[in-house]
Amino acid sequence: MATDTQAEKPASAEGPGGARRLGFLSGRAGWAAAAVALLVFIALPTQLYGSQQRTLAAAFMFVALAQGWNLIGGFAGYPSFGNVVFFGLGGYTTAILMAKAGASFYVALPAAALVGLGFAALMGVPVLRLRGHYFAIATLGVAEGMREVVLNLDGLTGGGSGLTVPAVGIEATTSYPGNAGFYYMFLALAVLATAVVLWVSRSRFGYGLRAINQDEDAAAAMGIDTTRAKIGAFALAGVITSLAGAMYAFQQVSIYPARLFDVQFTLLMVVMAVIGGSGTVVGPVLGALGLTFLSEYLRDNLTDYHTLVFGVIIVAAVILLPQGLVRFVQEGWRTRRFSLLDNVRAYRL
Amino acid sequence: MSAPALETRGLSRRFGGLEALSDVSLSVEPGTVLGIIGPNGAGKSTLINLVTGHLKPSSGSVCVDGREVTGQRPWVIARAGVARTFQIVKPFRELTVRDNVAIGAMFGPDGAGSVKDAQRRADEVLERVGLAGRGEVPPGELDVADARRLELAKALALGPRLLLLDEVMAGLRGSEIEPALELIRSLRDEGMTIVAVEHIVKVILSVSDEVLVLHEGRELTRGKPAEVVKDERVIEAYLGQRYAKRMAGGNGDA
Numbered sequence: 001m002a003t004d005t006q007a008e009k010p011a012s013a014e015g016p017g018g019a020r021r022l023g024f025l026s027g028r029a030g031w032a033a034a035a036v037a038l039l040v041f042i043a044l045p046t047q048l049y050g051s052q053q054r055t056l057a058a059a060f061m062f063v064a065l066a067q068g069w070n071l072i073g074g075f076a077g078y079p080s081f082g083n084v085v086f087f088g089l090g091g092y093t094t095a096i097l098m099a100k101a102g103a104s105f106y107v108a109l110p111a112a113a114l115v116g117l118g119f120a121a122l123m124g125v126p127v128l129r130l131r132g133h134y135f136a137i138a139t140l141g142v143a144e145g146m147r148e149v150v151l152n153l154d155g156l157t158g159g160g161s162g163l164t165v166p167a168v169g170i171e172a173t174t175s176y177p178g179n180a181g182f183y184y185m186f187l188a189l190a191v192l193a194t195a196v197v198l199w200v201s202r203s204r205f206g207y208g209l210r211a212i213n214q215d216e217d218a219a220a221a222m223g224i225d226t227t228r229a230k231i232g233a234f235a236l237a238g239v240i241t242s243l244a245g246a247m248y249a250f251q252q253v254s255i256y257p258a259r260l261f262d263v264q265f266t267l268l269m270v271v272m273a274v275i276g277g278s279g280t281v282v283g284p285v286l287g288a289l290g291l292t293f294l295s296e297y298l299r300d301n302l303t304d305y306h307t308l309v310f311g312v313i314i315v316a317a318v319i320l321l322p323q324g325l326v327r328f329v330q331e332g333w334r335t336r337r338f339s340l341l342d343n344v345r346a347y348r349l
Numbered sequence: 350m351s352a353p354a355l356e357t358r359g360l361s362r363r364f365g366g367l368e369a370l371s372d373v374s375l376s377v378e379p380g381t382v383l384g385i386i387g388p389n390g391a392g393k394s395t396l397i398n399l400v401t402g403h404l405k406p407s408s409g410s411v412c413v414d415g416r417e418v419t420g421q422r423p424w425v426i427a428r429a430g431v432a433r434t435f436q437i438v439k440p441f442r443e444l445t446v447r448d449n450v451a452i453g454a455m456f457g458p459d460g461a462g463s464v465k466d467a468q469r470r471a472d473e474v475l476e477r478v479g480l481a482g483r484g485e486v487p488p489g490e491l492d493v494a495d496a497r498r499l500e501l502a503k504a505l506a507l508g509p510r511l512l513l514l515d516e517v518m519a520g521l522r523g524s525e526i527e528p529a530l531e532l533i534r535s536l537r538d539e540g541m542t543i544v545a546v547e548h549i550v551k552v553i554l555s556v557s558d559e560v561l562v563l564h565e566g567r568e569l570t571r572g573k574p575a576e577v578v579k580d581e582r583v584i585e586a587y588l589g590q591r592y593a594k595r596m597a598g599g600n601g602d603a
Contacts, residue, residue, distance in 0.1 A: 204455045204464060211441050211452050217403060218439035220423035221432070223456035223507060227422075279443075 053179040059292035060186035065269040066284035067193035068240035074278030077213030082139030088260040090242025091249030105174035116242025124234040147261035162256030277324030322347040352415025354542035360409035384557030391563040393546040432509035440488035447484030453506030493520040514545040
């Protein structure tokens with residue numbers, strides 16, 4: 001008991017969320033761990049091969065995607081299965097501006113963010129009236145529909161054969177950043193996305209989203225403008241996700257609808273956020289890094305079966321850790337018990 | 350003369366073919382307690398939901414402090430100073446008891462302070478309803494009575510001028526009722542207007558300045574508590590003959 005209160009002291013001094021919610025990776029130890037990790041990631045590229053830099057860049061991109069999903073799916077509790085629509089729109093905005101309008105990437109990037117913001121707000125008005133499964137299906141439908149729209153607007157988007165971002169030669173509007181450049185770009189985006197989620201988790205806005213997540217009628221009765229809060233969360237997710245799409249399009253150079261609106265992006269960001277711990281700040285970071293490395297490891301070592309094994313591991317993780325890694329450790333830290341079986345029982349899966 | 354704290358005119362709500370509430374007009378003076386009784390399905394909760402904006406009326410109007418709020422969204426009405434409890438308690442399960450209450454302080458009419466200020470205010474409210482020291486607990490660990498207290502604390506944290514209580518005493522033991530009544534009286538004495546829906550007739554009679562009896566969605570009668578319980582129609586529809594005899598027998602226990 002004495003150790004218990006001692007362990008939780010710094011947490012209650014640090015965050016407004018109350019010691020019971022925090023306790024793990026919060027307070028000074030959490031900040032120190034985050035700072036060390038960040039310094040390592042900043043110093044690391046000189047020690048890596050190009051392919052390793054690309055893997056890490058992808059991991060950082062997924063951190064941003066998972067954090068974007070975390071805002072709407074984790075905090076607000078609206079399980080979007082269509083966040084890839086922002087990714088695709090961000091990518092296409094960038095590619096079109098750079099290829100057709102000769103814009104610099106640094107002009108295209110904020111433009112992509114604006115498109116993500118605008119589309120999320122526009123799409124949010126009708127779809128955020130739906131709850132639960134209906135919301136999930138509607139968002140999935142919008143994303144699939146947008147892919148078809150992009151496919152058919154071939155004057156602008158190049159249709160099924162896609163677009164090529166001018167990356168080399170005299171047509172290049174912005175010099176191609178290369179592996180290390182994209183590594184830092186995606187790292188910065190991951191840090192930005194996580195900082196946004198950290199801010200949300202401690203703000204009135206974040207408390208409002210949690211209340212909506214747990215009981216929307218009660219939240220409205222407490223004075224929370226639920227429509228505005230949900231659209232706000234969706235729009236933030238839209239900005240983060242479309243920024244990731246913009247960087248991805250530039251990195252890939254040649255883009256086409258099946259690549260940018262790939263439903264697999266949606267699935268991965270959901271799984272990463274959920275396994276790490278949706279509604280937490282650290283969870284999506286751990287989920288995205290962990291699953292990206294796991295996927296790479298399996299691909300290298302199990303050429304034929306890596307997708308199957310990856311899938312089985314995801315299913316097992318969801319059954320054993322339904323509340324996500326971060327909450328599992330938080331609860332275990334508090335109760336001094338780490339039992340996956342108890343866990344499965346407690347969440348009645 | 351100031352405007353009534355709550356006024357409804359011809360308030361009606363249909364669900365398909367069912368008239369859940371029809372043509373209810375009422376007016377509650379500031380700083381008084383209106384008790385609402387009636388059998389199950391009489392439209393009591395529907396009335397509350399219509400006032401708070403959780404349901405939209407089929408016809409009729411709702412005014413709070415003289416300002417029309419008919420058909421407004423719940424948060425607009427909450428920010429106009431109207432707080433409520435739910436018949437089936439609705440805690441935010443993954444927030445601590447303190448944060449549950451702090452939400453009201455954050456988003457209420459004079460909210461917008463910092464999260465820390467809201468949590469400080471939440472502690473004061475928790476103390477008032479008898480939940481001091483339980484702030485760190487998740488709501489799932491509260492017993493029935495404490496869950497009701499939390500529901501009330503959440504509403505009070507909004508700092509309402511009009512408080513709508515939907516069976517906030519249900520599930521309380523005999524010894525727990527009197528402190529709850531005491532709290533309601535002290536809130537009224539501070540100037541809060543209270544509308545209380547309650548099943549326990551004794552409770553409603555002892556605290557209400559006026560009582561409205563609903564039956565099948567309509568106003569059966571309204572008046573001073575002592576008059577209402579003697580009304581033949583109320584006995585017929587709701588209280589029952591046995592209750593009337595016991596009242597006539599001189600002991601007030603229901």
